[in-house]
Amino acid sequence: MKIFKGMKRIIFLLLLTLTITCFACSSIIFSQEKASSKQLTFGMTVRTATPPYARAMILGAEEKAKEVGVKIIVVDSNDDVLKQLEQIDNFIAMGVDGFIFGGTIDTAAVIPGIKKLNEHNIPIMALDNCPEGGRVELWISFDIVQSSKKAAEAFVKVLEDKHGKIPEGVVIEITGALGDAFTNECYEGFHAIIDKYSQLTIVQGEGKWNNIDSFERTSDLLMRYGDEVVGIYIHTPDIMGPGVVSAVEQAGYDPKKFAMAGICMGPEGVDLIKKGKISAIVGQPALASGELAVQYLYDLCHGKDIPKIGDTVVKEGALWSPAIILENPRCEGAFMRLQGPLVPLEASPDDPRLWENKLK
Incomplete structure (x- = not known):
């Protein structure tokens, strides 16, 4: 009889432990779902927003951000690197989840800002040109x-x-x-x-x-x-x-x-x-680089892998494909080398895939 009562106590304790464990797991899953449902915010600074290629980068980033449900804040440095460094400080203070570097007038002078972003574990994608120091997850551009x-x-x-x-x-x-x-x-x-x-x-x-x-x-x-x-x-x-x-x-x-x-x-x-x-x-694949930057930041923020050195990214029908992932020659990280179409031999100037035909 004592043995039977002892067994009942053991079974009760096992069931209690299992219930607590299940509750804890449910809480963790709920917390992860809640975190993943939080809207992400990305900051983007551009060298100057006036040239068409810059407007194309911005358009690509904004369209992809809308598609994946990300808030993106775009600021123009007006070719002023001190202003750009201030913009980076503001993004850090805001607690942005990712940063898109859309070019600068001085790729060396901007390094302190890039390193601050690194210290705050804010992932960076670079478009157009690339900082000469710090870490950038991917520099997405064509090879000049x-x-x-x-x-x-x-x-x-x-x-x-x-x-x-x-x-x-x-x-x-x-x-x-x-x-x-x-x-x-x-x-x-x-x-x-x-x-x-x-x-x-x-x-x-x-x-x-x-x-x-x-x-x-x-x-x-x-x-x-x-x-x-x-x-x-x-x-x-x-x-x-x-x-x-x-x-x-x-x-x-x-x-x-x-x-x-x-x-x-x-x-x-x-x-x-x-x-x-x-x-x-x-052609310079400006719009595509903006799209890819937002997509890869979004993937990183959700724990997904992004292309790494040695990979080749292929997208059927894309003028920038295939893109080889190489070591970044300017700073720590990788370089995603996009293809540029030779117009009019590889693509007609009327080709709707050209960003020049998408800008209004």
């Missing part, structure tokens, strides 16, 4: 050197098509701001291809990322070299192409006479391609 090589190859092909062979002559290279990292990478990619052709003489004009300087330098070089010029390579036609084409036309030449190419298209580049005034441009 690789894209410039692709544009240079198209430039050479156009020269050959126009002349039946690679001609002797002068090629004007309109650069961005000299000393700028982006300019250096554009130069590296272009010269990796063009320097193979000794019959071509390359002369440079500093366009400084604007149409006024691009117009003036192109005008000066056309006046100096005249009919010797066979082509004009523009580092970024979106913000320097109109100035170059205006200089060509004002000098009395038909832009269609020359081979012209570069990277970063924008609405301006689309228009010039449609008019036949620029031969080919490698």
